[in-house]
Structure formats: structure tokens, C-alpha cells
Amino acid sequence: MIKVEKGMRFRFKSKYDDCYYFGVVGAISAVVNSEYAYFYSEKNVGYRSDEVEWLDEVRDEKLKKLGI
DSSP: OOOOOTTOEEEEEOTTTOOEEEEEEEEEEEEETTTEEEEEETTSOEEEGGGSEEHHHHHHHHHHHHTO
């Protein structure tokens, strides 16, 4: 599990319209058995860390595919 910290940027894929929504971690509310964390975005929407994609990881993956 990635360590979730305030200020981290993420994207969430909606199960209703297959669109991506972007956010910034505003507060961490709980960590469950080192598997995932519950957190709130700066807009007070709750998420689980295993349900989002971290933008730093997405960027690193794309750079790796490009060979950079």
C-alpha cells in the first residue's frame, strides 16, 4: 500500500459514466490493516486508497513506457 499523505494528487474513475475525476488529499481519516486508507479530498468527498489511481504512479508508468 502506498502511504497516503495530505496534498497527494489522485484520479478516480466513476462507475456511472466512465469519466475520470481528479482530486487532492485533504485529510486522512483511517488506515485499515495496512491494506488501504480512508481519506477525504479537499472538497470533502470520501475515498478509499485502493479505489483511486495516484497521479505520480500514472506519470511514472507512462514515462517508463516511453523509455524515459
